[in-house]
Amino acid sequence: MNVDEEYTAYVSARLPWLRKIAYPLCQDWHRADDLVQTAITRLYVKWRQARAADDLDAYVRTMLIRVFLAEQRGGWFSRVRLTSAISHQPSEGGDRDMAMDVSRALAAVPPRQRATLVLRFHCDLSVEQTARALGCSTGTVKSQTARGLAALRAMLGEQESRLVRTEEC
Structure with missing residues (x-):
């Protein structure tokens, strides 16, 4: 198998996994696809070095x-959405309302905290692995x-208290 075929096989196999990591970071499937596309393009450029990684x-x-x-550090124009529609794939079982709230x-x-939470709890990485990934x-x-x-708890607590007040009316 030549180098390009090896790269293509790896990316084809890992694409769904990469999308599942990207989505919680940006909360938009289209933007997640863009993040993944940028990452796999950079991977292609560094493939000879990357494939030797442990x-x-x-x-x-x-x-x-x-x-x-x-x-996230880029200018506002790189984060502007031209549509107000939010693209969500249905969750696989569980409490959909809670999943949407979360x-x-x-x-x-904030992006750095979000990246840390995604790596720690979505990707199930240790503190040390997360530190290496974030540098x-x-x-x-x-x-x-x-x-x-703490921010998540505060926001989810506010949503819960608003719901309780609405139900009391």
């Missing part, structure tokens, strides 16, 4: 997270995780 999936996941964070709350968390210390991961969870 953990190729971790290498690619780190690329995807860094693409997301770099986009998605909305996660979207409101920061384990202490930063712990503080970003704590702040992100």
